[in-house]
Amino acid sequence: MEFSPELLAVIVGFLMPPLLSLLKNPRWPGQLKLVMVGAVSIGVGTLGVIIDGSLDLNSLEWENLETILTAGAIAFAGATTTYKLWFQNVQLNATLEETTLPVIGNIGPGTG
Numbered sequence: 001m002e003f004s005p006e007l008l009a010v011i012v013g014f015l016m017p018p019l020l021s022l023l024k025n026p027r028w029p030g031q032l033k034l035v036m037v038g039a040v041s042i043g044v045g046t047l048g049v050i051i052d053g054s055l056d057l058n059s060l061e062w063e064n065l066e067t068i069l070t071a072g073a074i075a076f077a078g079a080t081t082t083y084k085l086w087f088q089n090v091q092l093n094a095t096l097e098e099t100t101l102p103v104i105g106n107i108g109p110g111t112g
Helices: 005-023 030-052 062-087 091-098
Strands: none
Touching: 005 030, 005 062, 005 091, 030 062, 062 091
8 A cells, every 4th residue: 555645644634633632832822833733744744755655855846846735734734633522631641831942842822
């Protein structure tokens, strides 16, 4: 079975909420959290294209960017849906959000 970047994005997108909760700082404004989730999603899209083998770094064509953005959007949608439906109100989410990683915890407004 071959994994397309989009299929990989669906699978990883549904698994992203615990990682995202660990990376987010609960004191960050919503916009900063959204940017962080978007950046991780684009990273997942890029990883999917690399694993698929369809990323040609010698020829950065629109097709590569389109595939990366499509896979990133799919990962974002999967992560957001999973978070809202199954992960937002569980104790594990609250615990992970309160866990501050040393480097990431001091980034952004409200970290005084």
